[in-house]
Amino acid sequence: MGTVAIFPIRVFGDPVLRQRAAEVEDIDAKIVRLAEEMIETMQAAPGVGLAAPQVGIERRIFVYDVGEGPMTVINPAIVESRGEWEYEEGCLSVPDLHWPIVRPKEVHLVGHDLQGRELSIDADELLGRVFQHELDHLDGILLLQRLEKDQRKQAMRILRARALADPAGSAAGLSVSGVGDNGGSRPEA
Numbered sequence: 560m561g562t563v564a565i566f567p568i569r570v571f572g573d574p575v576l577r578q579r580a581a582e583v584e585d586i587d588a589k590i591v592r593l594a595e596e597m598i599e600t601m602q603a604a605p606g607v608g609l610a611a612p613q614v615g616i617e618r619r620i621f622v623y624d625v626g627e628g629p630m631t632v633i634n635p636a637i638v639e640s641r642g643e644w645e646y647e648e649g650c651l652s653v654p655d656l657h658w659p660i661v662r663p664k665e666v667h668l669v670g671h672d673l674q675g676r677e678l679s680i681d682a683d684e685l686l687g688r689v690f691q692h693e694l695d696h697l698d699g700i701l702l703l704q705r706l707e708k709d710q711r712k713q714a715m716r717i718l719r720a721r722a723l724a725d726p727a728g729s730a731a732g733l734s735v736s737g738v739g740d741n742g743g744s745r746p747e748a
Contacts, residue, residue, distance in 0.1 A: 566600045566614035570652050571701065571718055575612050580619045580697045583633045586675045590620065594631040594673055597622045601629070606651045608689040608748030610696030613652050621693035623748070625686050632678060635670035635694055646688055650702040650748060656714060660705050662691050692748040 569575055583590060593616060601609035601622055608623040619634045642664030649657040665683040668690045672678055682690055692702070703714055 564596045564599070565603050566596060568600065568604060568609075568651050569613055569615055570654060571703070572722070573615075573652075575615050575617060576652055576696070576701055577699045578612065578617055579699045580610075580612050580617045583618050583620055586633060586671065586673060590618075590633070591673050593618075594620065594622055598624070598629040598631075601651075604651050606748055607685075608693045609651065610693045612696050612699070619697045621697065623686075623689050623693065625689060631673050632668065632670040632690075632693075633672070635668055635678075635690070635697070637666045637668050637690065637694060639667040640687075640691075641665050642683075644684060644688070646685075648688065648692065648702060648705075648748075650692070652696075653702055653714075653718075656717065658702070658706055658710055658714070660702070662688060662705075666690055668694075689748050 593611070597609050597611065597614060597620075600614060601607075601624065607625055608621060610621040611618045620631065621635065622629055622631050624630065640663035643661055644664035645659050645661045647657050648660040649655075664687065665681070666687040668678070668680045668682060670678045680686075680690075695701070695705070703711055706714060
């Protein structure tokens, strides 16, 4: 097999991050290759999850690895959620920023794997959080939209300052590679 490409990760300001991704119609060799390249990109970032829009592909597919090996989910949906859990959450598309976000503690995710088999996964805490975060990306929702009003204002000030300091850089919505190093503390997805 040939070398696997590492995609540049799209960051805040890139319009692809605001679009709802289309369903995957056929799980073919192109989708398998995309998943392999997304896993390589996620691991290089490093992150715990990566959705196709984050690499400029508007399809409903994400990859994740919370320590049990990389997995791929195609056309996912959360069909049930319960509880509440606050966790300091980061995002590879909003590098080096983290906020406490409240989301459901437990979720039930359905979708398909790379062989087209149906998936049905009960997840809580970190894994449930990753599923919710990546599904948000597939729906065109960025982490910033989950912030409280004051947090969002502060985040936007930081992002504007970054854009002014480096108008040709990542905060201006251009792709970057190798972002998301979180110092080993908070996983980014």
